Amino acid sequence: MSRMTRGFFPLRSAALVCAFMGVAAGAQSVPTGNGTRQPDSSVVLLGTPNGSRVQAGKLVRPDTVEIGDPFTLIVTVVVPADARIEWPTIADTAATVAMRAPVKVIDEGTRLGGRRERAEYSLSAWNIGTLPIELPDAIVRFGDVTMRVPLADARIFVKSVLPGDTTLHVPKPARDLFPRVLPWWQRWWPALLVIAGLGLLWWLWRRLRRRKAAAVTATPLDAYARAMHEFDRLDRLQLAEAGESGRYVALAVDVLRLFVAVRIPGAELSQTSAELLVAAVDDPRVPRDRLVSLLADADGVKFAARRISPPRAREIGGEARAIVEHIERVDRERRAAEEAAKAAAVAAAEKERQEIEERARRESRRPKSGAR
Template identity: 30%
Template sequence: MSRLLIPVLLLLSAWVAARGADLPQVEVERLPVPGDAPSDIHLGEPVFLRVTVRLPAGYQAAPPQPVAEQDELVVQPGAVPQGSARPGGGMIQVFSFELIPLELGQVTFSGFKVPWRLDGGGAGESVSGPLALTILATIEDPAAATAADIRGPAVIPVPFRLPGWGFGLLLLVLAAGLWFWWWRRRSRPAVTVVPPAVDPFGGLDPAAWALAALDTLARDDVLARGGTVVFHVRLADILRRYLGGRYNVPTLERTTSELVYDAGAQMERLPGSRSSLRDLLMACDLVKFARRKPLPGVSRELLGRTRTFVEETRPRPPVETAVSGS
């Protein structure tokens, strides 16, 4: 009986081994980092893992998951998984993970588990082996660390953003400023710029200026060049300006009749001065407006009469009377 039991046990063991070889397999491999030694794993720095899942034909598997949650390790998925056909049927899937250690010393990662399902029925789970890690400090000799090696938390400046109500308040302040500027400008009294007074007589008294202007008109001899109208226009202008300065009358804005009336009222004490003024202005007006053409001798006589009028109406110094005692 024992001779029959031994072959049966051998056949059963071979069947179980062959059955196990057909199940999905999970392999975990640490990827080296350029510049680091194979054993260099520092606190807080990621450890890159490659998880290879070998699926026989007819098996479908879920993505790998940590066997157990560990407080000293943080597991994050990495790049997009890749898959390729397996020789003899099935598929090989490759996954990337990042393992971040949070404690120093010896740490054992529990590994990955892969739930799978068979197309013909049945389900199970394949588990990789654990991974032992030695976590080093960032400072080579923690005992030699000083306060200068300790860095406080980095201050990340928060960009200033004006809230929605802030824009409304800003517009209100600008509107109030514009209104205040307009109100001040409107309520401020207007500044009237008064141009400096200009002496039309150049520092002379009106009579001296008029006599000098008449001498200049005579020397120009406008009549000899046929300028009869120009002669009488200049003569009338000299006479009007003289009256304006002598009697403080706006003569340039007055007609001949108004000028004779306004100036004549101040010449009552000079007999015949009003009629003489009217005759001089009317003679000039007949040439200026009626286009009369008097002879040159008549015009020169009018110039002499104007000179006589100025000399007779110019201010006279007061006469001093001697009072003898009795």
């Protein structure tokens, strides 16, 4: 070690001792929340391998608070001039003692080779009793040397805001300023809702029942049965006897056209008489000549306003019924012939199958050649 270095360290050590005496002189005794008294600052002396000294002091002001009240922790550290201090923080926001603001660091300058630095922590406590502040250690870096200044021993006393004796004090429940008056519909709306629901269920049940009854009674009629029903209804009206011969003929022909549109492929109710004849000319079930004559007479009555006597009107209506019966009879005969042909084909196939089975059975009973 050089002569200048050996002379420098005693001078710096003397300056640090003076700074330490200044910090210790500022320490006072203040009352605590439990009636005892304790010093409001503490001084820590730490040494480095090269003989330097680091002084640290802590001060909690005030030392007694209530829950949530702010208080300040002041930490003063005297270090060599070229040392660097890393101040810790409380990162856990849910801790018993939490920080209200970032740490405030004040550099008080260098005196006689020692630099004095002060950190002020604004804190709040959230429990009662004597609580440790639980602040991590401050780190002092001096060249290659790292030193820790312990700060975890700082404490704060939090007093309770409750009265002296709360064991027998039972507070009464809060009461409304005025009695609440409910309108009648708010008291009876559950019953009204139940009645409305029952009424809706009854209406749905009745509607479904009517639909089922209508589906059972309203059985769809066959085209031929409907045509016969309409002809009988038209006869009961006696329009020809009432002087409505033209109307009677028009309605009878409409019943015929509706039947033909259902039974004859390609025939439609919206077609004219000529178009209907073209659509039905190739169908063997239709008596073409009779249909042509009937449609000609009906067109003269409907479009040419030709007068017609009641007997002639009844003849045309009877001819329309006869054509419907003829088409239905031929259609039934054709269907019966097709069913008979199908039955004969099925019978022939069944007979052929039986013959094949019988032949196979005989072949199986015949002894094979060479068998003993």
